[in-house]
Amino acid sequence: MSALTLTLKSAPRQRVDLSPLSAAPELTPAEVAALQVWAGKRRYRIDELFEIEGEDTRNLVLRGDCRKFDYVGRDARDLSLTVAGSVGAYAGMGMRSGTLHVQGDADIFAACELRGGLVRIDGSAGDFVGAALPGDKRGMRGGIVLVKGDVGARCGDQLRRGIVLVEGDAGDWCGSRLIAGTVAVMGRVGKHPGYGLRRGTLLLWQRPESIPPTYGDCGVHTLGFLPLWFAGLRRLDSRFADPANAFDRVHRYGGDLAAVGRGEILIRAG
Amino acid sequence: MLIKLKGGTVYDPAHGIDGQVRDLYVQDGRIVEPPPGARVDREYDLSGKIVMAGAIDMHTHIGGGKVNIARVMLPEDHRADPQYHTERLRSGCGHAAPSTWTTGYRYAEMGFTTAFEPAVLPVNARQAHMEMGDIPILDKGGYAMLGSDDFLLRMLRDGADQKAVNDYVAWTLNATQCIGIKVVNPGGISAFKFNQRALDLDERHEYYGVTPRQILKTLATAVHELGVPHPLHVHGCNLGVPGNVETTLKTITGIEGLPLHLTHIQFHSYGTEGDFKFSSGAARIAEAVNANPNVTVDVGQVLFGQTVTASGDNMRQHANAGHAHPKKWVCMDIECDAGCGVVPFKYRDRNFVNALQWAIGLEIFLLVDDPWRVFLTTDHPNGAPFTSYPHLIRLLMDRTFRNEQLSRLHPEAQKMTTLASIEREYSLYEIAIMTRAGAARLVGLEDRGHLGPGAAADITVYTPDDDVERMFAKPTYVFKDGELVVKDGEIVHVTWGTTHTVKPDYDRAIERSLTDYFDRYLTMKLDNFIISDEEIAEDGRGSVTVHPCGGRG
Numbered sequence: 153m154s155a156l157t158l159t160l161k162s163a164p165r166q167r168v169d170l171s172p173l174s175a176a177p178e179l180t181p182a183e184v185a186a187l188q189v190w191a192g193k194r195r196y197r198i199d200e201l202f203e204i205e206g207e208d209t210r211n212l213v214l215r216g217d218c219r220k221f222d223y224v225g226r227d228a229r230d231l232s233l234t235v236a237g238s239v240g241a242y243a244g245m246g247m248r249s250g251t252l253h254v255q256g257d258a259d260i261f262a263a264c265e266l267r268g269g270l271v272r273i274d275g276s277a278g279d280f281v282g283a284a285l286p287g288d289k290r291g292m293r294g295g296i297v298l299v300k301g302d303v304g305a306r307c308g309d310q311l312r313r314g315i316v317l318v319e320g321d322a323g324d325w326c327g328s329r330l331i332a333g334t335v336a337v338m339g340r341v342g343k344h345p346g347y348g349l350r351r352g353t354l355l356l357w358q359r360p361e362s363i364p365p366t367y368g369d370c371g372v373h374t375l376g377f378l379p380l381w382f383a384g385l386r387r388l389d390s391r392f393a394d395p396a397n398a399f400d401r402v403h404r405y406g407g408d409l410a411a412v413g414r415g416e417i418l419i420r421a422g
Numbered sequence: 423m424l425i426k427l428k429g430g431t432v433y434d435p436a437h438g439i440d441g442q443v444r445d446l447y448v449q450d451g452r453i454v455e456p457p458p459g460a461r462v463d464r465e466y467d468l469s470g471k472i473v474m475a476g477a478i479d480m481h482t483h484i485g486g487g488k489v490n491i492a493r494v495m496l497p498e499d500h501r502a503d504p505q506y507h508t509e510r511l512r513s514g515c516g517h518a519a520p521s522t523w524t525t526g527y528r529y530a531e532m533g534f535t536t537a538f539e540p541a542v543l544p545v546n547a548r549q550a551h552m553e554m555g556d557i558p559i560l561d562k563g564g565y566a567m568l569g570s571d572d573f574l575l576r577m578l579r580d581g582a583d584q585k586a587v588n589d590y591v592a593w594t595l596n597a598t599q600c601i602g603i604k605v606v607n608p609g610g611i612s613a614f615k616f617n618q619r620a621l622d623l624d625e626r627h628e629y630y631g632v633t634p635r636q637i638l639k640t641l642a643t644a645v646h647e648l649g650v651p652h653p654l655h656v657h658g659c660n661l662g663v664p665g666n667v668e669t670t671l672k673t674i675t676g677i678e679g680l681p682l683h684l685t686h687i688q689f690h691s692y693g694t695e696g697d698f699k700f701s702s703g704a705a706r707i708a709e710a711v712n713a714n715p716n717v718t719v720d721v722g723q724v725l726f727g728q729t730v731t732a733s734g735d736n737m738r739q740h741a742n743a744g745h746a747h748p749k750k751w752v753c754m755d756i757e758c759d760a761g762c763g764v765v766p767f768k769y770r771d772r773n774f775v776n777a778l779q780w781a782i783g784l785e786i787f788l789l790v791d792d793p794w795r796v797f798l799t800t801d802h803p804n805g806a807p808f809t810s811y812p813h814l815i816r817l818l819m820d821r822t823f824r825n826e827q828l829s830r831l832h833p834e835a836q837k838m839t840t841l842a843s844i845e846r847e848y849s850l851y852e853i854a855i856m857t858r859a860g861a862a863r864l865v866g867l868e869d870r871g872h873l874g875p876g877a878a879a880d881i882t883v884y885t886p887d888d889d890v891e892r893m894f895a896k897p898t899y900v901f902k903d904g905e906l907v908v909k910d911g912e913i914v915h916v917t918w919g920t921t922h923t924v925k926p927d928y929d930r931a932i933e934r935s936l937t938d939y940f941d942r943y944l945t946m947k948l949d950n951f952i953i954s955d956e957e958i959a960e961d962g963r964g965s966v967t968v969h970p971c972g973g974r975g
C-alpha cells in the first residue's frame with residue numbers, strides 16, 4: 153500500500169488546526185478526506201485543502217507549503233507522518249507513538265508535551281521545543297526529539313522525561329526549569345543555560361558563554377554511563393549516532409541550586 | 423404577540439401549584455391572565471411536559487477579578503473545553519472558569535435564566551458588571567462584599583453608630599449596582615494582611631480590634647434596617663477547617679434572630695471525630711437551621727472532578743494552597759482594600775476528605791426540612807462547575823442512584839456518613855422551590871421564579887425522563903422574557919437580560935466623609951467609583967432593574 157499523500161492545493165490565508173488528521177490510522181482514505189478542520193473562522197474538509205492520493209492511512213505525507221498548518225500530528229498514535237517541507241506551530245504536540253518527520257523547519261512549540269515516538273526536524277525549530285504549553289506544569293514526558301538545525305529559546309522548558317537532541321545551536325534559557333530527562337546540544341548555546349533546572353541533564357559539546365552562578369563546579373569526570381547513552385542513539389539517522397561524536401569525559405556543573413539543584417550541566421572535556 | 427403554552431404540567435410553588443395541568447399565556451415578555459377572546463399568535467402544545475419558571479442560581483462566581491484570575495491561570499481549562507462558534511453563537515471555552523458567552527449559553531441550555539455573582543468587590547464592581555454584561559440570555563446581579571474593607575473596620579473601631587453604617591451600606595449598594603451585601607471571612611481578609619492566619623468568631627483583628635461577630639451583627643442589622651430583601655450573605659469564618667461546625671453554630675445563634683444567609687455551608691459543617699479527625703457536622707447544622715427560621719443556607723455541594731476554587735477569602739485559600747491541583751495558585755491583595763485567592767483543585771471520590779465533603783453536602787440538603795430555606799449550589803466553581811447541577815438534582819431526587827454513587831466512595835468516608843440511611847427524595851415541587859420560587863424570594867425578585875400573571879415570562883419546559891439528570895440537562899423549551907431561547911437543549915435565539923439591583927435610601931452626608939477618604943486612601947476618586955445605570959445599559963443591550971426595599975430603619 154502506498155502512503156496517503158496530501159498535496160496542498162493552495163496555501164490558506166488563515167492558520168489551520170490540522171489536529172483532526174491524527175485520527176487517520178483508524179479511518180479510511182475517504183473518511184480522512186471528509187475530516188473537518190478549522191481555518192480562522194471557517195471549516196474546511198481536508199479534500200478542499202489537499203489533493204489526496206494513496207491508501208495507507210497509517211502512513212501520511214504532506215506536500216506543499218505547510219507553514220500555516222499547526223498541530224500536525226497532535227496526540228497521534230502509531231502514525232507515521234512526513235511533512236515534505238516546513239510546518240507550523242505545535243507540530244507533534246502530545247504525540248504518543250509513531251514518527252513525525254519534518255523535512256523543513258518547524259515553528260514554536262514543536263514536540264511540546266510529547267509522550268512517545270520520534271519527532272525529527274531536518275531544518276530548525278522555534279522556541280519551546282519539547283516544552284510545556286503555557287500554564288501547564290510538565291513538558292515533554294517521553295520519546296525523542298531530533299533537530300538537525302538550530303532551536304530557539306527555552307528548548308526543553310519543564311521537560312519531564314525523554315531526550316531532546318539538537319545538532320545545531322540552541323537559543324537562550326536552554327533546558328529552563330527542566331524537571332528530568334536530557335537535552336543535548338552539539339552547537340553553541342545561548343545565555344542562561346539550565347535556568348531553574350531541577351533534575352536531569354544538559355549535555356553540551358561546547359562550553360557556553362557563561363555558567364550560571366547558581367551552579368557548583370564539580371570538576372572533570374569520566375562518566376561510564378555516557379558510552380551506553382550514546383549507544384542507545386545508534387539507530388538514529390543523526391550525527392548523534394556517529395561514534396566519532398561520542399565522549400565520556402565531561403566537566404560537570406551541579407545545579408540549578410536556586411531550584412531543586414539535583415541536575416547537571418555536562419560539557420565535553422578535552 | 424400572544425403566546426399560549428397549552429396543557430403543560432405546571433410546578434409553581436409560589437402559588438402552591440404542584441403538578442397541575444394548566445395553560446399559560448405570555449404577552450410582551452410577561453405572563454398574563456388568559457385574555458378573553460384574544461387571538462393566540464403562537465401555541466405550544468405542552469401536554470405531558472413539565473413546566474417551571476426559569477431557574478435561578480443565587481450564588482455562582484461568574485464575573486469579577488477572581489474569575490478572570492482563574493481564567494488566566496488555567497489556560498488548560500480552556501484548551502480542553504473549546505466551544506466553536508456557529509451561525510448563532512460565539513466561540514468560547516472553559517469547563518471550570520468558562521468565558522462569559524459560554525457561561526450564558528450553558529446556563530440557558532440547562533433552563534437557568536438568572537444568576538447572581540456573590541463576591542463583587544466594590545472597588546472591582548465595574549469590572550464584574552462589564553464581564554456579566556457580556557453574559558448573554560441570563561439576568562444577573564451581584565452582592566457587594568463588605569466586612570474586610572478599611573472604611574467599615576475604621577467605623578467599627580471608632581464606635582460609629584449603626585445609622586452611619588447603614589448609610590455606608592446603602593451607599594455601597596447604590597454605587598456598586600448590587601442587590602445584596604456579602605461578607606467573606608468577616609474581618610479575616612484584612613487580618614490576613616496583618617499576618618493573622620486564623621480569625622475565629624470572637625477573635626480580635628490585631629489592628630482594628632474588631633471581631634467577626636461584631637462585623638456580622640452590624641452588617642446584618644444594616645441590611646435588615648435598610649429593608650434590603652436579601653439577608654446578609656455570609657461566607658463564615660474558618661472555611662474548610664475541621665471543627666468549624668462549632669463556629670457556624672455560634673454564628674447562627676449569635677445573630678440573635680436577624681435574617682442571615684449562610685452560603686456554601688457544606689464547607690462550614692465539619693467536625694473532628696473519627697480516625698482522621700474529620701467528620702460530618704451536617705446533622706447539627708441542619709438541626710440549627712430547622713430551629714432558626716431567620717436562617718437560610720445554600721449548600722456549596724462538592725462533586726468529583728477537576729475544578730478551581732476562587733474566593734475572596736485569601737486567608738483560607740492561602741492555607742489550602744498546598745492542595746492545589748495542578749500545582750499553581752494565586753493569593754493577592756486587591757487595591758489595598760480586599761483580597762482573593764484562586765486555587766485549582768481536583769475532588770477525588772477515593773480521597774477520604776473529598777468523599778466525606780460530598781456526603782456532608784447531601785446530608786445537609788436532605789436533613790434541612792424546609793426547601794424554602796436551602797438552595798441548590800455548588801458554589802460554582804468552588805465545589806464543582808455549574809454544569810453539574812442536573813447530576814446534583816438527580817442525587818437529591820433518586821435515592822437508589824445516590825446510594826449507588828455513595829458505595830463507590832472511600833470506604834472510611836462511607837462509614838462516617840448517615841447518608842445511606844436517609845430516605846428522603848426531593849420532589850419536583852421541592853426542586854422548583856429550591857431553584858425558582860425560594861431563590862427569587864430570597865434575593866427579592868418579586869417578578870421572577872414564579873408563573874403567576876405579571877411575572878416575567880422566564881419559563882423552562884422539560885420532557886419527563888426516568889433519568890432526571892438527563893431531563894434537567896436538556897430542557898425542551900426555555901423562554902426568556904417571553905422569547906424562545908432554547909429548544910431541545912440547544913440555543914435557538916440569543917437575548918440579553920437585565921441587571922437586578924436594590925437602591926435603598928441613605929443620608930447623603932455619608933458622601934462627604936467618603937470623598938475625603940477616597941481622596942486620601944483609595945486608588946480612584948469617589949465619582950469614578952460610582953457605577954451609573956448608563957454604564958450597565960451600555961449600548962442598550964443591558965439594563966438595570968431596581969427592586970423595592972422596605973426600609974425598617
Ligand SMILES: [Zn+2]
Nearest residue numbers: 606657686733
Ligand atoms: Zn465564599
Ligand SMILES: [Zn+2]
Nearest residue numbers: 481540686801
Ligand atoms: Zn462563593
